[in-house]
Amino acid sequence: MSSSSDIAISVRGLGKAYTIAHTQAKHTTAAEALMSRLRRPLQRSETETFWALKDVSFDVRRGDVVGIIGRNGAGKSTLLKVLSRITEPTTGEIDLYGRVGSLLEVGTGFHPELTGRENIFLNGAILGMRKSEIQRQFDAIVDFAGVEQFLDTPVKRYSSGMYVRLAFAVAAHLRSEILVVDEVLAVGDAEFQKKCLGKMKDVASGGRTVLFVSHNLGAIRSLCRTALVVSNGELTLEADAEEACRTYLHEMQTTPQELDSPSVVRSGTGEMRLTGIQLLSQDAEVSQVSGGDDVVFAFAYKNSGTQKHAQLLLTCYDQQDTALFHLRRDIAAYAKEGEVGNGVVHCQIRRLPLNIGRYRLAVALQDPAGQNLDHVSNAFSFDVVSCHFYNNGQTPDPRYSPFLVEHQFTDGRNDSGSRK
Amino acid sequence: MSEATATIEHRTPHLTIRPSRGWSPINLRELWMFRDLLLVLAGRDVKLRYRQTALGAIWVILQPLMAAGIFAVVFGKVAKLPSDGVPYFLFAYAGQLGWGVFSGTLSKSSLSLVGNAHLVSKIYFPRLVLPLSTTLGVLLDFAVALGMMVVLMALYHVRPHAGLLLLPVWMVLILMLSLGLGLIAAALTVSYRDIQHILPVIIPFIMYASPVAYSMQAVPASLKPFFLVNPMSGLLEAFRWSLLGTGHLRPDFLGYSAAAAVLVFFFGAFSFRKMERKFADVI
The missing domain is CATH 2.70.50.60 (abc- transporter (atp binding component) like domain)
Incomplete structure (x- = not known):
């Protein structure tokens, strides 16, 4: 491994297969499984193998920020799950040089009943931070999230904006050499997304290796030097971010989602x-x-x-x-x-x-x-x-306004009785 | 000296991910690296357990006290079973103390994976952390209930004897047995949720088949062999002997119980590791 000194991630022939049981053969209770095994002891249940990833190979150099794009179901998330060791590959091999932190979701493990302070330690530990590490970054996290006054309030009383800000703040202070990020920016309001993007830029310029999955091509363009295009489980292109985005857009316009x-x-x-x-x-x-x-x-x-x-x-x-x-x-x-x-x-x-x-x-x-x-x-x-439904630059809190209503307010005078 | 620090700074951890086959060993070093997560998760469960209860943590003592009270009335007063010369209430409380560790560990660890499904499917950590963290919570309960045991012994004027020194040994064996079973149950529950319905039936059954509320002396000689198949019988008798000096230590039964506990633990841990690969895909 002496030649790998400037390589952070090396993926060779990676494949991930899922077995899909056909509806008749799917057992969700032990009794069903047992009964069908007893009835047909030799028959294997009818299953189909679905390859979510097929023969994917690529290298990421230390300090590179690489985007991964592809439509829903193309295999991006599976790739991140395998890279972050949540699930095992079926074939192939990955070499990781450095500690891997993965953010597949904002606020994994947040518990609504616990306070902001308790959740920072819980979420940090879940993300793989040591307690001392969290303590060292505690003030920075609280500062970034802007929740000082509510540290000892259960997060179930937080507004959705505060909740997301706190969750992202913990994740943003994860200090691992390799960072794997999925769609984290698709949360919060536009202003906070901008702040997150800025933080991501800091991370990216700090010499850490980042793999970044997003549908937001603008974010990919501004953050990443190179990008991988994944389509039907295969790596179809490895190019600079601009070219990869163009290819992806072209592909999107010509073939409908499978x-x-x-x-x-x-x-x-x-x-x-x-x-x-x-x-x-x-x-x-x-x-x-x-x-x-x-x-x-x-x-x-x-x-x-x-x-x-x-x-x-x-x-x-x-x-x-x-x-x-x-x-x-x-x-x-x-x-x-x-x-x-x-x-x-x-x-x-x-x-x-x-x-x-x-x-x-x-x-x-x-x-x-x-x-x-x-x-x-x-x-x-x-x-x-x-x-931009209301044309006033404001987005109502999604908790109180899941959908938006065409409306008009007018100042009506209370005329009854006062009319001469 | 400066050389040594330099090499540490430049050493980046290297990890190879490849498909695993067959049985894999338990990675103790990795578990140690995740010890903070273990503690934080245990702390979370303890903090959440008694939120919105009026009596709060008092339940930790109240539960075994109430159980022991019921046993003392039903088995001691109504059935008039022997309690080896110790007040029946104290006798039953000691049994309940050991039993609580077994049933708590088994039932809590069996639910630890499905109860944290959102973590299992979104982030990597050694999955063993989840059942182990619930066991820490059970141990905390045990420590509190043991404190009550000390108070009760003082009230009943029962003096501790040298056998008390062996109590940690029985504790470790009870933990190994229950955690081994709990790990198997937890891993199976990922695919088959039936387990979470059958356990609440099986656990009380094991309790009545174990000398929790009665002593082995009360079991007719013809039935004794059946009772002693249950490894908890030997362990609970030994547990109570350490605290109260009741009954006799039988090395043959104890040896059997200890061997069963160790075997179940390792079998559970290795099956867990084997089934662990599919957790995130199935849960």
């Missing part, structure tokens, strides 16, 4: 199938939008049965799994016998009335009798990262 793969959990008869969903804003595919944007959801489907009519239903959920709105549309799904009929339905939403957060679409295709031809409950997710 919904036809065996890894997608779905139900229904299968006569019709959703094959892809795109979120478009100003005619370009995006995975994050702003509240108030005009957006279009494009649903591609394939009709391998003989259905002539069907309905497309979509339900939008927030992160707490609360249904926010439900839309449906009749589609004429022409397919002659023995032929496949394909089509696309567009759903335009003007001035998207959603506040900052992550949202999920459940999409179904139903025949006129109401039977599910295809149903994908986790069909698409997108982030609303900022909000």
Whole structure:
């Protein structure tokens, strides 16, 4: 390993396979597993192997800041999970030279009942900091988060902004040679995102090695020198950040998000199938939008049965799994016998009335009798990262205003009785 | 001297991640590196346990006292079982003290992985930290309840004897047995949540099959072999002997119990390590 003195991360032939059990063969109770084993002692349950990562190899030099881009489900998060040792690779090898800190989420392990102070120590320890290390950085963390007065208040009484600020502050003071960061910037209001980005820049210029996954191409461009493009579990490009972003954008615009793969959990008869969903804003595919944007959801489907009519239903959920709105549309799904009929339905939403957060679409295709031809409950997710719905530069607290309402205040006089 | 510090500064830790096969050893050095996390998690559980209770930490003493009170009435007064010459309440409290370590460790460690699923799926740390941290909480409870034991012994004028010195040995064996079982249960619960429903039934069953509320003397000779299959029988008798001088130490039964405890512990720890690889994917 003498030649590796300037290498921080070396990945060779990395692969990660997940076994997907088919619905009939999936046992969630011990009794079910036992019974089916007893009934068919020799039969292996029907499973399919899905490679979330295939033969990925790359090197990261010490002090480099490398972005990882790719659409939802391309394998970015799996790559980070393997790099941060949360899950083991199926094939290949990774050499890490230096202590690895991973931030796959802001505020991992935060407990609502504990105070700010207690959570700093809890979260720090979970991130792998020693107690002495946290004590040394304690003031800096509190200062960065701006929560001095609330240190001894349970964080359940914090505003969502304070909560996120405190969580990011702990993470930002993690002192490891290698830092693995996933989408941390997709939280908080625009101002705080800017602050986080600034902090990330400090980290990056401090000589530490950073792997940074984001949908925010602006952040990738400004933080990273080079970037990796991941697509369908494979590393398709390793280039300077600018070129990687261009390639990624091009790829996004030409191919819809894969919904036809065996890894997608779905139900229904299968006569019709959703094959892809795109979120478009100003005619370009995006995975994050702003509240108030005009957006279009494009649903591609394939009709391998003989259905002539069907309905497309979509339900939008927030992160707490609360249904926010439900839309449906009749589609004429022409397919002659023995032929496949394909089509696309567009759903335009003007001035998207959603506040900052992550949202999920459940999409179904139903025949006129109401039977599910295809149903994908986790069909698409997108982030609303900022909000210009109200045109006044302000974003209401998402806890009190999960969605946004067109409104007008006027000063009415109390005229009753006073009119002469 | 300056050379030595220089090499330390330049040495970056090197880690190779590759797919693992078969049985892997327990990485004690890594566990030691994560000792702060162990303490912080144990502290979190202790702090949270009695939030929003009126009596708070008093429950740590009240629970075994109430159990011992019930045992003293049911087994001592109603069934009139022998208690080897010690007041029945004290006798039952001592049994409950040892039993509390076993049942607390087993039930808490078995839930430690699914209860912290959000951590397991989002961050790396040696997974053994989770069940071990719950065990620390159980030990704290034990320490408090042991303090009450001292008070009770003083009240009943029972003098400690030299056997007390062996108490830590029984404690370690009880911990090994219960943690070994707890580790297996915790790892299995990740895939099969059934375990969390069956344990609350099995644990009281083991309690009645162990000399917690009664002494081995009260067990008919014909049934004794069945009782002694349970490794907790030997350990609890020894535990109570150390505190109160009741019963007799039987080296053969104790040897069996100790061997079973050590075996279960290592089997549990290694199965845990083997199943640990899938935790983040399945949980």
